[in-house]
Amino acid sequence: MSDMFLIFVSAAVVTNFVLVYFLGLCPVIGVTSRSATGLRLGLATTFVMVLASLAAWGLNFILVAAPFLRVIAFVVAIASIVQIVELFVKKTSPTLYRDLGIFLPLIASNSQVLGMTIFQTNRGYTLAQGLMFALGGGLGITAVLSLVGGIRERLELAPVPVVARGPAVVFLVVAMLSLVFMGFAGMGSA
Amino acid sequence: MSMIKAESASAPTNPGAVLSRGVWTQNPVLVQTLGLCSALAVTNAVANSLAMGLATTFVLVGSSIIVSTMRKLIAHQIRITTYILIIATFLAIADMLLEAIVPGVHKAMGPYIALIVTNCIVLGRQEAFASRQTVGLSILDALGNGAGFTVALLLMGIPREVLGNGTFLGVHVMPHGFQPWVVMMLPPGGFFMIGVLLLVANWHDLRAKSRAKAPLAAAVPQPATPRSTPEREPVPA
Numbered sequence: 539m540s541d542m543f544l545i546f547v548s549a550a551v552v553t554n555f556v557l558v559y560f561l562g563l564c565p566v567i568g569v570t571s572r573s574a575t576g577l578r579l580g581l582a583t584t585f586v587m588v589l590a591s592l593a594a595w596g597l598n599f600i601l602v603a604a605p606f607l608r609v610i611a612f613v614v615a616i617a618s619i620v621q622i623v624e625l626f627v628k629k630t631s632p633t634l635y636r637d638l639g640i641f642l643p644l645i646a647s648n649s650q651v652l653g654m655t656i657f658q659t660n661r662g663y664t665l666a667q668g669l670m671f672a673l674g675g676g677l678g679i680t681a682v683l684s685l686v687g688g689i690r691e692r693l694e695l696a697p698v699p700v701v702a703r704g705p706a707v708v709f710l711v712v713a714m715l716s717l718v719f720m721g722f723a724g725m726g727s728a
Numbered sequence: 729m730s731m732i733k734a735e736s737a738s739a740p741t742n743p744g745a746v747l748s749r750g751v752w753t754q755n756p757v758l759v760q761t762l763g764l765c766s767a768l769a770v771t772n773a774v775a776n777s778l779a780m781g782l783a784t785t786f787v788l789v790g791s792s793i794i795v796s797t798m799r800k801l802i803a804h805q806i807r808i809t810t811y812i813l814i815i816a817t818f819l820a821i822a823d824m825l826l827e828a829i830v831p832g833v834h835k836a837m838g839p840y841i842a843l844i845v846t847n848c849i850v851l852g853r854q855e856a857f858a859s860r861q862t863v864g865l866s867i868l869d870a871l872g873n874g875a876g877f878t879v880a881l882l883l884m885g886i887p888r889e890v891l892g893n894g895t896f897l898g899v900h901v902m903p904h905g906f907q908p909w910v911v912m913m914l915p916p917g918g919f920f921m922i923g924v925l926l927l928v929a930n931w932h933d934l935r936a937k938s939r940a941k942a943p944l945a946a947a948v949p950q951p952a953t954p955r956s957t958p959e960r961e962p963v964p965a
Contacts, residue, residue, distance in 0.1 A: 558915050560769040564848055567761060606824065609842045610816040617809055647812075649765045649846040656839040701931045705761045709923035716916040 542670050545663075549674030552723060555650050556682040557716040562650035566683065566712065567705050569644070571690045576683030579644075584676025586645050587654050589619045591672035594655035595665050612655045620646040650679060686712060743868050750872025756849045757880035757922075758929045763849040767881055768918035769840045774897050777885030778878070779833045783822045783841065785874025788850050789867060790818035795858040796866035802859070811854040816845050849877060884921045888912045 555561045570576040593615040624642045628635045658668045770776040826834045858866040892912030894902035
């Protein structure tokens with residue numbers, strides 16, 4: 539049980555997917571200019587990640603014989619999951635679909651989901667451990683996306699020098715945030 | 729996927745311009761801020777940066793050749809999936825090549841090699857260029873963008889290794905008694921380095937623009953793009 543908790547905390551804060559593994563920076567820089575947007579995108583990513591973790595666990599049984607096909611199989615699985623989730627949400631909840639519509643296709647080409655399945659495979663996680671890893675990682679991403687979104691809301695009103703406007707200042711802010719998250723290093727091992 | 733937009737109207741057809749555009753004026757990392765995941769993750773050593781740059785160039789050139797050859801056969805609705813499958817195939821080749829040639833670097837880069845598949849630059853060039861242009865031009869475009877990506881990686885990798893570890897390609901270069909800035913090797917150093925690089929690129933652009941306004945330099949056309957307003961899709965509220 540404590541093992542599960544450790545995996546969850548490690549994935550969420552100690553080795554945060556965005557700030558320590560550099561995964562999924564396009565959504566951080568491109569999409570997240572509002573805290574609420576970041577929260578929604580993060581939760582959608584978490585959902586897809588949990589499903590992808592399940593799929594990767596199943597695929598690993600088939601792919602034992604051909605490890606070089608792993609990435610291709612994972613990419614196809616993730617793209618199909620995103621497609622199915624999109625269809626399902628569209629039928630069941632049009633409001634949610636309108637909120638998530640733009641983000642769902644983005645997640646298909648998101649390195650966070652693919653990275654998560656590869657880490658899970660390399661570390662030989664069991665099904666439960668993999669699901670915990672995906673959930674922790676996803677919630678960690680959600681936290682960072684909404685934090686960055688909130689900071690950017692305030693940044694719009696701040697007198698940023700002309701030379702630093704645009705992505706430059708966002709990266710300097712994310713660097714500081716990453717420095718803060720380094721403080722979690724040493725809390726259990728990944 | 730904001731980077732995917734039609735370029736057919738503005739795309740140059742002269743081979744030299746196609747090649748040089750990716751390296752400098754439309755540099756994928758420094759101007760378009762694409763492909764950052766792999767750019768930041770592996771640049772704590774020069775050798776890794778170089779390997780990542782070359783592997784990405786290989787995947788980019790290979791998939792550009794196949795996509796531009798098959799551009800009339802790929803149905804519009806399934807094009808993205810097709811591109812990703814083609815890219816993943818070349819990635820598998822690059823992965824095995826790296827493992828055979830430089831096993832140490834391959835190990836150090838770990839899962840980030842597989843993540844070349846989700847590198848926006850590779851998919852972006854297929855959608856924006858290779859799917860509309862001839863094979864020859866597509867190869868040049870891929871080479872240009874690959875070179876631009878490699879240059880940007882080295883611009884980050886060299887200061888990070890020299891300052892963070894006091895070495896260049898593993899050889900000590902800093903004077904004796906130099907205290908390494910360990911933070912440059914850690915994740916915050918990567919974010920800091922790309923922030924500083926974009927700052928310098930911004931400054932360069934602003935200076936070029938203000939010079940273009942000055943009457944003496946009015947005749948010199950400036951290819952600078954407005955950096956402060958990156959072309960993004962409208963952000964949903």
